[in-house]
Amino acid sequence: MSESFPRLSARTRRFTLGVPRGFRISPDGGRVIFLRTQSGDDPVTCLWELDTETHVERLIVDPRTLHADEEDLPPEERARRERSRESAGGVVSYATDTAVTRACFALSGELYVVDLAGGQAHRLDTPGAVIDPRLSPDGRHVAYVTGGALRVQDVLSGADRALATPESGTVTYGLAEFIAAEEMDRMRGYWWAPSSDALLVERADEAPVNVWHIADPANPDRPATVQRYPAAGTANAVTELFVLGLDGSRVAVPYTEEYLTTAAWDSHALSIVTMTRDQKTMRLFTVDPATGASTLVREDTDPAWVDIVTGVPAHLDDGSLVWVASADGGHRLYIDDRPVTPPTLQVRAVLDVDHDSVLFSASGDPTEIQLWTWDGHSLLPVSTRSGVFSGRMSGGVGVLTEQSLAAEGVSTTVVKRDGTAVPIPSYAERPGLDMRVSLGRSGRRDLATAVVLPSWHEQGSRRLPVLMNPYGGPHAQRVLNQRGIFLESQWFAEQGFAVVVADGRGTPGRGTAFERSVLNDLATPALEDQVDALQGVAEQYPDDLDLTKVAIRGWSFGGYLAALAVLRRPDVFHAAVAGAPVTDWRLYDTCYTERYLGHPDQQPEVYEKSSLFADAGKLERPLLLVHGLADDNVVAAHTLRLSSALLAAGRRHSVLPLSGVTHMTPQEVVAENLLLLQLDFLKQALG
Known part of the structure; x- marks a missing residue:
């Protein structure tokens, strides 16, 4: 008997194990370093090298040979993996010197350095568990964080010293604070100088942040986890910057804005990017590392919010600034002050700068993410087929x-200077589903929509119950030209549903006006667009959708949208599964929430309009609330308070608490049975 899809999906971490990732190309283009597990169900990530001339792969580090206990992770590393949605183990991240001759990594809190040519990993003695080690550009030193202190060790001599030590238990040096990691895609808190003699270091003090307690009711003998959580309208961590020299010098780098979004230090400049708390102003500064004095390079403003784009700032060889900003309704690539992409091409991220060429991802069609280069004179497409692409570039x-x-899994190819393509194989398991996904547009707003039908269904032969399966929130997409994103939807379709996935207003890829339609209201546009998409699809498939049996399921913002749907539109939605839903935006974090809804003290009515509590008395459809009790992102209080409001209103509902489960639900048995329980609930609820 073959293994069920829910079991296989859980065991393979949603088919991500065995997929190569984390690429670093040597400056001469001769070698590619990357991460990959050794099979599609092996959770231990290894470090590999590909010789681009001989096409030969070499295993550099297998954590099993280092006798490290992967489960023995320091709390800071567990938090970092939760923020980065990392579900595998082993060498899940690494850093190299500029020449890519050495690499460093942390394994079970211990520090390792490996000479890539020989492949021998050496453990370095440290005074505590190691977080986020990074080699100096010249490879002579490795910096790391332990116990909130930033330390530097000489790789050859083993001499180890602290450059900055926390003044209290709420202070850390060299780590990204919660908001930066969760909402700004900044996973690091320090940056080496290109000269290898100094570092730019973030000091974060969480003392002003509210103390919350994440308890485990299933194990009352265990103390609750104490967490500093910056809920909307409350204080953030106080962040500061210092240039710390290996000679013991310390230079403050003052800035007045609430948020440090990112920093970069290359041969042209030490740059920092800051943003005001209302997120309507972003400033790029260059900093004199000797004095800490900063010079404003550019300021971007927007009446709604300014978007944070990964990969910038950067510089071409001649010092020209590489930047991304919104103009004329689109996200555009800038070289200095000149936009070099049209407003119809929505730039997603800058992936690499190789001398005078910029590699970036962008969308014309929102369901596609293509690769482009700017070579100093013209735009050139890198990817030529339909799909979702990413990449790196160095040394040509x-x-x-x-x-x-059109294809299963993730395909990875090294493209050499002469155009020769060298594949890096994926070991990922095959899902074993016969995919039947149709991408199109639906509704009055021409929304990007996917319709997923059972492989066995003959179109027009019968009407199927409908399952809406959205995320629906801003800055995230579910409708993309890639198989992996629809695997769970196809499995639900095989159980007898017509599954509809729609990206409404707020989702990226269609320009700033479409994205900013959710300003001051996260509820109404999101729900209207799901209804609009459903009606549009029903017109396109008049004999295949049974609109008397419509369910909706989702996780995180998708869970919020699912609960919202049955509360406010029971005439359309007949059952819902709401996983880890945000139910009251005052309980969610500052940066994300205030970007769209403003400050709750200044606009309380906006928060009321987007909250679910006032609608509790309206529930008349089956609703299953699912929440991990160890969730430190959308805390379980969201579900528990909504359940209390429903109970107070006398409204019947179901709650499934997941003991010890975080926002990611990585546990294999939980992930498998969660799909089966949702299916059972939906079938019973729809009759």
């Missing part, structure tokens, strides 16, 4: 990853 050599509906 590129690494391209490709996903599409």
Whole structure:
């Protein structure tokens, strides 16, 4: 008997194990370093090297040979993995010197350095568990964080010293604070100088942040986890910057804005990017590392919010600034003050700068993410097929990853200077589903929509119950030209549903006006667009959708949208599964929430309009609330308070608490049975 899809999906971490990732190309383009597990169900990530001339792969580090206990992780590392949604183990991240001759990594809190040519990993003695080690550009030193202190060790001599030590238990040096990691995609808190003699270091003090307690009711003998959580309208961590020299010098780098979004230090400049708390102003400064004095390079403003784009600031060889900003309704690539992409091409991220060429991802069609280069004179497409692409570039050599509906899994190819393509194989398991996904547009707003039908269904032969399966929130998409994103939807379709996935207003890829339609209201546009998409699809498939049996399921914002749907539109939605839903935006974090809804003290009516509590008395459809009790992102209080409001209103509902489960639900048995329980609930609820 073959293994069920829910079991296989859980065991393979949603088919991500065995997929190559984390690429670093040597400056001469001769070698590609990357991460990959050794099979599609092996959770231990190894470090590999590909010789681009001989096409030979070499295993550099297998954590099993280092006798490290992968479960023995320091709390800070567990938090970092939760923020980065990392579900595998082993060498899940690494850093190299500029020449890519050495690499460093943390394994079970211990520090390792490996000479890539020989492949021998050496453990370095440290005074505590290691977080986020990074080699100096010249490879002579490795910096790391332990116990909130930033330390530096000489790789050869083993001499180890603290450059900054926390003044209290709420202070850390060199770590990204919660908001930066969760909402700004900044996972680091220090940056080496290109000269290898100093570092730019963040000091974060969480003392002003509210103390919350994440308890485990299933184990009352265990103390609750104490967490500093910056809920909307409350204080953030106080962040500061210092240039710390290896000679013991310490130079403050003052800035007045609430948020440090990112920093970069290359041969042209030490740059920092800051943002005001209302997120309507972003400033780029260059900093004199000797004095800490900063010079404003550019300021971007927007009446709604300014978007944070990964990969910038950067510089070409001649010192020209590489930047991304919104103009004329689109997200555009800038070289200095000149936009070099049209407003119809929505730039997603800058992936690499190789001398005078910029590799970036962008969308014309929102269901596609293509690769482009700017070579100083013109725009050139890198990817030529339909799909979702990402990549790296260095020394004239590129690494391209490709996903599409036409092919299974993730394809990775190294493209050499002469155009020769060298594949890096994926060991991922095959899902074993016969995919039947159709991408299109639906509704009055021409929304990007996917319709997923059972492989066995003959179109027009019968009407199927409908399952809406959205995320629906801003800055995230579910409708993309890639198979992996629809695997769970196809499995639900095989159980007898017509599954509809729609990206409404707020989602990226269609320009700033579409994204900013959710300003001051996270509820109404999101729900209207799901109804609009459903009606549009029903017109396109008049004999295949049974609109008397419509369910909706989702996780996180999708869970919020699912609960919202049955509360406010029971005439359309007949059952819902709401996983880890945000139910009251005052309980969610500052940066994300205030970006869209403003400050709750200044606009309380906006928060009321987007909250679910006032609608509790309206529930008349089956609702299943699912929440991990160890969730430190959308805390379980969201579900528990909504359940209390429903109970007070006398409204019947179901709650499934997941003991010890975080926002990611990585546990294999939980992930498997969660799908089965949702299916059972939906079938019973729809009769």
